[in-house]
Amino acid sequence: MRRSRYFLPTLRENPAEAQIVSHRLMLRAGMIRQSSAGIYSWLPLGHRVLRKIEQVVREEMDAAGCQEVLMPAIQPAELWEESGRYHDYGKEMLRITDRHERPMLFGPTHEEVVTDIFRNSVRSYRDLPQNLYQIQWKFRDELRPRFGIMRGREFYMKDNYSFDIDHAGAVRSYNKMFVAYLRTFARLGLTSIPMQAESGAIGGDYSHEFIVLADTGESAVYCDRAWLDTDPLAMGIDYEADLQPIVDEWTRLYAATDDKHDPAACPVPEDGLYQGRGIEVGHIFYFGTKYSKAMGAKVTDPDGAEVPVEMGSYGIGVSRLAGAIIEASHDEAGIIWPEIAAPFKVGLINLRAGDAACDEACEALYSRLVEAGVEVLYDDRDERAGVKFAEMELIGLPWQVAVGPRGLKVGTAELKARAGGEAEALSFESVSARLIGG
RNA sequence: CGGGGUGUGGCGCAGCCAGGUAGCGCAUCUGCUUUGGGAGCAGAGGGUCGCCGGUUCAAAUCCGGCCACCCCGACCA
Numbered sequence: 001m002r003r004s005r006y007f008l009p010t011l012r013e014n015p016a017e018a019q020i021v022s023h024r025l026m027l028r029a030g031m032i033r034q035s036s037a038g039i040y041s042w043l044p045l046g047h048r049v050l051r052k053i054e055q056v057v058r059e060e061m062d063a064a065g066c067q068e069v070l071m072p073a074i075q076p077a078e079l080w081e082e083s084g085r086y087h088d089y090g091k092e093m094l095r096i097t098d099r100h101e102r103p104m105l106f107g108p109t110h111e112e113v114v115t116d117i118f119r120n121s122v123r124s125y126r127d128l129p130q131n132l133y134q135i136q137w138k139f140r141d142e143l144r145p146r147f148g149i150m151r152g153r154e155f156y157m158k159d160n161y162s163f164d165i166d167h168a169g170a171v172r173s174y175n176k177m178f179v180a181y182l183r184t185f186a187r188l189g190l191t192s193i194p195m196q197a198e199s200g201a202i203g204g205d206y207s208h209e210f211i212v213l214a215d216t217g218e219s220a221v222y223c224d225r226a227w228l229d230t231d232p233l234a235m236g237i238d239y240e241a242d243l244q245p246i247v248d249e250w251t252r253l254y255a256a257t258d259d260k261h262d263p264a265a266c267p268v269p270e271d272g273l274y275q276g277r278g279i280e281v282g283h284i285f286y287f288g289t290k291y292s293k294a295m296g297a298k299v300t301d302p303d304g305a306e307v308p309v310e311m312g313s314y315g316i317g318v319s320r321l322a323g324a325i326i327e328a329s330h331d332e333a334g335i336i337w338p339e340i341a342a343p344f345k346v347g348l349i350n351l352r353a354g355d356a357a358c359d360e361a362c363e364a365l366y367s368r369l370v371e372a373g374v375e376v377l378y379d380d381r382d383e384r385a386g387v388k389f390a391e392m393e394l395i396g397l398p399w400q401v402a403v404g405p406r407g408l409k410v411g412t413a414e415l416k417a418r419a420g421g422e423a424e425a426l427s428f429e430s431v432s433a434r435l436i437g438g
Numbered sequence: 439c440g441g442g443g444u445g446u447g448g449c450g451c452a453g454c455c456a457g458g459u460a461g462c463g464c465a466u467c468u469g470c471u472u473u474g475g476g477a478g479c480a481g482a483g484g485g486u487c488g489c490c491g492g493u494u495c496a497a498a499u500c501c502g503g504c505c506a507c508c509c510c511g512a513c514c515a
Contacts, residue, residue, distance in 0.1 A: 012464065012476070013450050017508050037507065092514080109515095143439065143513070157515055209515090283515060317515030351474050386475035393475095404474055414474095 001344070003379040007044050009033075010391055021216050022326035023148030025335050029395045031322075038145025038153030045395060046322070048343035050156060053321050054135055056187050056340060057158045064180040064239050066131040066160050071113045073137060077103035079112040083294045092140045106139040111291050111313055114161040118309065119297035125165040128299065128309070129173055133160030135318060147218070149319045150279070150327075156319035162312045165301060167288070170310035174206070174286045175243040177314045181210050181282050182232035182250065188321065189338030190281075190328055193227055193255045197283065210282035211257070214327035217277035220258035222266065225274045227253055279324045286312040335396030336418050344377040346435055347397040349388045351404030353380055362403050365413070365428055372436040393418070401431055 011028045018024040026032045031046030042050055058068065077095070080086035094106040107113065114132060122130070135158045145153045162173035178194065185192035190212045197209040211221055230253075235246065254268045257278075266273065292298065292308035301307050322341075329336045339345060346369060350362040359380075366378045377397060379388045385404070392400050402414040402423065413431050416423035426434070 009448085011449060015449070016444085016451090019509070034507090138515080140514075144509095144511095146509080151514075155515065159515085280515065315515050320515055349474095354473095384473060384475085384477065386477085389475045391476085402474075406474065 001375075001377050003377055004381045006377065008395075009043070010394060018148060020147050020150070020327070021330055022150060022323035025326055025330060025394070026148055026323065029335060032149060034148075038142060038151070040149055040152060040154070045343045049322050049337075049341055050319060052341045052343070053188065053325075054156075054158075054318050057135065057184055057316055057318060060180045060184040060187070061133045061158065061160065063183075064131075064176045066133045069132045069134050070136060071107075071110050071117075071134055073107055073139075074104050075107045075110075075113055077105055079116055079295075080105065083112050083115075083291055085112070092142065094139050094141050108138055108140040109313070109315075110134070110159055111161065111311075112295070115291045115295045115297050115311070118163055119292075119295060122163070122297075122299055122309075125299050125301050129162060129164045129169055131160055131162045131173060131176075133158060133314075148323060150218070150323040152319065155317060158316040158318055160314050162314070163297075164310045165299065165307070167310055170286055170288065170312055172243070174284065174312050175247045176239055177284050177312070178208065178247050178250070179232075179237055179239075179243055181284065181314075181316070183237070184316065185210060185212060185281065186232040188325060188341055190321075190325065191228065191230075192281070193221065193223055193278070194250060195221075195255050195257060195260075196251075206286040208251075208284050209280050210284075211255075211278035212281050212324050212328060213276055213278050214324060215277055216327045217279040217324075219278055219280070220261075221255065221276055221278040222258070222261040222268075223255035223274050223276075224253040224268050225272050227255065228274060279320070279327060280317075281321050281324050282314075282316045284312065284314040330396070333390070334394035337396045337398055339398045342375075342398050343395070344375040344397050346374055346376045346399045346401060347392040347395070348376050348378040349385075349392060349400060349402045350378070350380050351385045351388070351402055353382045355405060357408050358403055358405060361408055361413070361428065365401070365403065365432065368432055369435060372432075374435055399435060401435075 009030045014024050015027050018027050026046060029045060030043055031049065032040045032042055034040055061068070077086055080089070089108070093108050096104050096106065098104055118130070122128070135156065137154055138157045139154050142151065142153050145151055149155070160177070162170065162177070164170040164173055182192060182194070192210045192212050194208040194210050197207045211219070213221070254266065288310055289308040290311070292311055297309050298306045299309055325338065325341055326335050329338065337343070348362060348366055350358050352358040362378065362380065366376055369376045379392070381388070396418055398418050400416045400418060402416070407413055407425060411427055412425040413428055414423040415426050415431050415434060
């Protein structure tokens with residue numbers, strides 16, 4: 001993509017309304033624009049990030065045996081009357097009426113819809129287990145939206161729902177999601193910590209929330225320092241095997257948010273206790289037959305008896321993750337994207353646009369990288385070097401390549417990692433090899 | 439929902455107290471000069487001063503109502 005033609009409205013100054021770093025940087029980097037309180041448009045750069053994150057989530061869901069669906073955003077109130085939540089959910093639910101005066105609502109979650117689908121289609125235990133997921137916009141009319149997309153009213157969410165014949169099966173499904181979540185956040189370069197949680201409005205018996213560590217996170221967390229050395233990607237996962245030992249291992253270490261942490265009762269000695277901040281990015285629930293009983297989602301078991309299906313639901317805030325990654329990875333100059341979530345892998349800077357030699361060298365490198373499938377944002381604008389460097393730092397692409405007359409005289413370009421380290425003068429061959437290879 | 443605050447060109451702000459018909463920096467456009475870390479000079483464009491009503495010869499400014507947005511707290515992916 002050529003910068004000269006890319007819709008990237010960056011801001012030089014901090015918008016007054018943005019108080020936290022991810023909000024500021026997302027606005028300044030031209031990723032998002034606010035439409036109304038807690039509701040945002042995602043501009044090209046932000047949209048690319050959203051797609052990248054979504055893709056990781058999708059891959060991990062698929063790997064764990066889930067199947068993607070897409071349910072309606074607008075739901076009929078009658079399903080919620082059945083579950084009993086229509087009156088319980090409160091003002092967070094956006095209620096609307098269609099032209100026939102039928103009460104509808106913009107879905108804040110999809111337990112009712114998916115249970116309806118299930119009960120209309122599945123009759124036998126032989127068809128279980130099932131686990132359906134979707135990635136879709138939700139709307140919750142929060143009392144106080146804030147922090148940009150971190151706590152919006154409209155937000156992009158992966159939600160999925162498991163169906164099992166019995167409790168043991170439901171626990172297996174729950175454990176798969178537990179492991180899949182650890183992997184998902186780790187692949188995005190985040191340290192996530194599962195914590196026992198209240199089940200809130202979803203209701204249920206068993207629940208974990210996944211908190212991602214970030215110094216600027218909104219809640220204080222206390223955990224065993226051993227968490228910081230854990231790597232979920234290092235363990236081999238067989239989703240068909242018994243995952244309980246892994247879940248046990250990952251719930252063995254102490255972790256608590258500030259409202260649950262009691263210094264007096266904390267089992268971890270002070271020097272082994274990590275105190276930091278975090279952001280909730282995922283939440284998993286096992287709630288058994290709460291919805292299946294209320295809505296009549298029953299299957300026939302091996303003995304011929306009709307039993308309500310055992311369910312769980314699982315959510316990841318995909319749009320929130322974009323903010324969480326920034327909170328966890330930025331510096332004074334801007335965002336530092338992990339490669340997997342970066343909108344482009346490489347920022348190519350032409351230090352002297354208009355100079356024939358620079359133009360030619362940049363065009364050649366740009367073509368070569370693009371043909372090799374590398375995502376490149378090529379700053380071909382007639383701007384001063386400082387403007388281009390500053391913007392590249394701000395938008396945080398993992399690799400910067402600077403091409404200027406100085407280096408060209410000796411046949412080199414400069415390669416620099418956004419995450420740190422000095423710029424290296426390398427031959428164009430080496431630059432290509434490095435960027436195409438890894 | 440309780441408490442606090444702010445609405446003035448795209449962004450950041452001044453002007454309001456002591457009413458007289460809108461200004462600064464950045465950004466944008468044009469020209470010239472410049473060109474390896476957010477350039478210089480000259481010129482130009484762009485504003486129903488959140489909205490409605492009131493007071494007044496005259497309202498960004500005073501009064502009343504409303505709306506929007508932000509921050510702190512209680513709740514959430």
